[in-house]
Amino acid sequence: MPSSEKDALSVVYEINPAMPAAFREPLIEWFQHNQRDLPWRGTDRDPYAVWLSEIMLQQTRVDQMLPFYRRFLNAYPTICSLASASLDDVLLLWEGLGYYSRCRNLHKAAQIVCENHAGVLPGSATELETLPGIGPYTAAAIASTVYGEVRPAIDGNVKRVLSRVFTIEESIDSTDGLQKVAEAAARLIDITYPGEFNESMMELGATICLPREPLCPDCPVNTVCTAFRTGTQMDFPRRSARKKVPTYEIAVAIVFDVSNRIFIQRRPENGMLGGLWEFPGGKRKAGEPLEKTCLRELSEETGFSATITGELDTVRHAYSHLKVKISPFVCRLDEQSPPARISISEDGTGTPGDFRWIEIDEIRDFAFPRANRKIFTLLEHYLESGIERT
Numbered sequence: 001m002p003s004s005e006k007d008a009l010s011v012v013y014e015i016n017p018a019m020p021a022a023f024r025e026p027l028i029e030w031f032q033h034n035q036r037d038l039p040w041r042g043t044d045r046d047p048y049a050v051w052l053s054e055i056m057l058q059q060t061r062v063d064q065m066l067p068f069y070r071r072f073l074n075a076y077p078t079i080c081s082l083a084s085a086s087l088d089d090v091l092l093l094w095e096g097l098g099y100y101s102r103c104r105n106l107h108k109a110a111q112i113v114c115e116n117h118a119g120v121l122p123g124s125a126t127e128l129e130t131l132p133g134i135g136p137y138t139a140a141a142i143a144s145t146v147y148g149e150v151r152p153a154i155d156g157n158v159k160r161v162l163s164r165v166f167t168i169e170e171s172i173d174s175t176d177g178l179q180k181v182a183e184a185a186a187r188l189i190d191i192t193y194p195g196e197f198n199e200s201m202m203e204l205g206a207t208i209c210l211p212r213e214p215l216c217p218d219c220p221v222n223t224v225c226t227a228f229r230t231g232t233q234m235d236f237p238r239r240s241a242r243k244k245v246p247t248y249e250i251a252v253a254i255v256f257d258v259s260n261r262i263f264i265q266r267r268p269e270n271g272m273l274g275g276l277w278e279f280p281g282g283k284r285k286a287g288e289p290l291e292k293t294c295l296r297e298l299s300e301e302t303g304f305s306a307t308i309t310g311e312l313d314t315v316r317h318a319y320s321h322l323k324v325k326i327s328p329f330v331c332r333l334d335e336q337s338p339p340a341r342i343s344i345s346e347d348g349t350g351t352p353g354d355f356r357w358i359e360i361d362e363i364r365d366f367a368f369p370r371a372n373r374k375i376f377t378l379l380e381h382y383l384e385s386g387i388e389r390t
Helices: 003-013 019-034 047-056 062-075 079-083 087-094 101-116 136-147 156-165 175-188 194-207 226-230 290-302 360-365 370-385
Strands: 247-256 262-266 281-283 306-311 315-318 323-333 355-358
Touching: 019 175, 019 194, 047 062, 047 101, 047 136, 062 087, 079 101, 087 101, 136 194, 156 175, 156 194, 156 226, 247 290, 247 370, 262 290, 262 360, 281 290, 290 306, 290 323, 315 370, 323 370, 355 360, 360 370
Parallel strands: 247 323
Antiparallel strands: 247 262, 247 281, 262 355, 306 323, 315 323
């Protein structure tokens, strides 16, 4: 192995005094001249704005989150204004951004900050990590960029950059791989300007050191990047073999009562898509007709008996860890049906009152998962057609 490659790799295993400066100085200079103009950046950092941006950027691209970020800050300009809002209103504003646990945790953390910290976000990463939804990366990003704490912020972009610079052979999903990335970041960070260094690293990964088509000739640290020198950029980062994403068939019941109101229920807060509203329904059993799935799930979750009067087009939706194929059925509540008893949690329990009968034109006023919202237009077209089974 050429000595220059050994020098680069040695940062992970033994300190090479020349490497950190050779890496961070051109990186920060590049960032100062090429950083994107983002609303939470600038000389006067608002801790709340930085916190909100970091939460919204989890699993979400900047161009996708910016409209939500602006609307959210306009509606809730301070931590305490967010804390005093109802969760329903906050979820509705978040709708479309996905990963709703981020929103619930943000709301809960805002309440804690207002109650226990006089509305001021804690100033250290250690304190920040005690708040719901703030993990090591988010805490380090806030603490370094707002408060100047020397702590590396390691997100997916940073993992990719460092795995290429040092050609880290271990999977970045593994404990050993993450440890080597963390060691490298700790030795490279600028102790005078830790926030600017962290932002520079994240910006490099987001705009230059891209996953599929890295712009290596434009990279400010290509002279110390082992993968660039050896032409192995696309071999890094190493990753563990991904598991196949399962697909589930789901039947849902859109239940109308005698007054043509629609039944909706709230999902348990401590679970996937927690706190959002939905139509009752669930997974199809092996060999079970979807119509039977619909009525069985409706009975199990609510106690209702109903008659299927129509079927809408299938809706497909993908989450990060599973895919769903949803078959929506239009139903009429039977005259002799018992009143609703909600049982929608995994253990078969629920909270009475977590349901509503609403008018069709009210349906968009409630926060639904995106998969359910895809059904809205189909339902509206179906009702306009006037076609219904008898």
